[in-house]
Amino acid sequence: MARREPLNREKILDAALALAAEEGLDGLSMRKLAKSLGVEAMSLYNHVSNKADILDGIAERAFGEIECPDPALPWPDRVRAIALSMYRAFSRHSVVPLALATDQANPTSETALRPLDALVGALFEAGFPDDDARRMLTAVNSVIFGSLLLSTAGFTVDDFxxxxxxxxxxxxxxxxxxxxxxxxxxxxxxxxxxxxxxxxERALDVLITGLVAAAPGGAPNSPAP
Structure with missing residues (x-):
């Protein structure tokens, strides 16, 4: 008889991603997840707290795939690179943006927040004050999540x-x-x-053009007035 590999958090998250991709967030339950792993549901709680913890875990994985650009690049290039990497990462895990948008996942680890920190840093470098930086971050997120919504039938399927x-x-x-x-x-x-x-990418470029025009610091590398 083949020896079963011991259960661990990473194995549970692997199975959760597969199950959610197949059945959507509503189809992801502790009972179904345990069944897919061939274990009892109670054994999952030795490694994860609940479904919210699982969703935070798979969201953290997606955020971990986002590449932060060279901080020496001009700030508009960094905004574009981070946003595009976010779009690609979330496209690979289409249940993640739905979990985030519906407040079912709220990962707070450094891994999850590092790309957002880099994005906000670029906006601060552009000269936006705190309130405007928050508004510009919301605008960038709106383009990312709105585009994903339109292209993945509401984040519910991997193959549109x-x-x-x-x-x-x-x-x-x-x-x-x-x-x-x-x-x-x-x-x-x-x-x-x-x-x-x-x-x-076209919508993102239009948005970044607007950000450059609105930035108190003006276009990067522009001559001082």
């Missing part, structure tokens, strides 16, 4: 159907009159060709 854009066009095309809604009808034709990451 390839023909989803075409089916959306067909749905609207059958129900609207182009003569009455000409602008929306025109926009519909772009949906099938949409690339979520390309769209995200």
């Amino acid at each position: 159907p390839a023909d989803a854009g075409g089916r959306q066009v067909d749905l609207f095309a059958r129900r609207i009159d182009p003569a009455r809604l000409p602008h929306f009808s025109r926009l519909l034709t772009t949906l099938p060709a949409a690339d979520p990451q390309v769209d995200f």
Whole structure:
């Protein structure tokens, strides 16, 4: 008989990520998780406190995959690099942004907070005062999480159907009159060709252009007035 590997926190988080990816956050329960591991539910509590602890753990993993750029780079480049890395990390673990957005996960470890610290540091370097830095951080997060929401059907699936854009066009095309809604009808034709990451990067670039324009310190490396 093969020897079963001892249960540990990392093994539990591995199984939790797999189960949540397959069944969503609602399908992630201690009972189902224990069953997937071939153990009794009570044995999980030797390594994790509860479901919230598990969600914090898998969120921390996603944050741990975010790459912080060289602090010597100009602050707009650092904002872009961190935001893009966040988008990619959360795209790989689509249940994580849902857990964060619905306040089911609130990781407070240094690993989880380091990318946010780097992002806020870039905003402070731009000259934004504390309140505005908070507002700009919210704007960056809104682009990241909003783009993920639109591209992953509400964070509930890892593999968004390839023909989803075409089916959306067909749905609207059958129900609207182009003569009455000409602008929306025109926009519909772009949906099938949409690339979520390309769209995200374009939105992020527009946002960063606005941040540079609003920054009290002006554009980096710009001559003093």
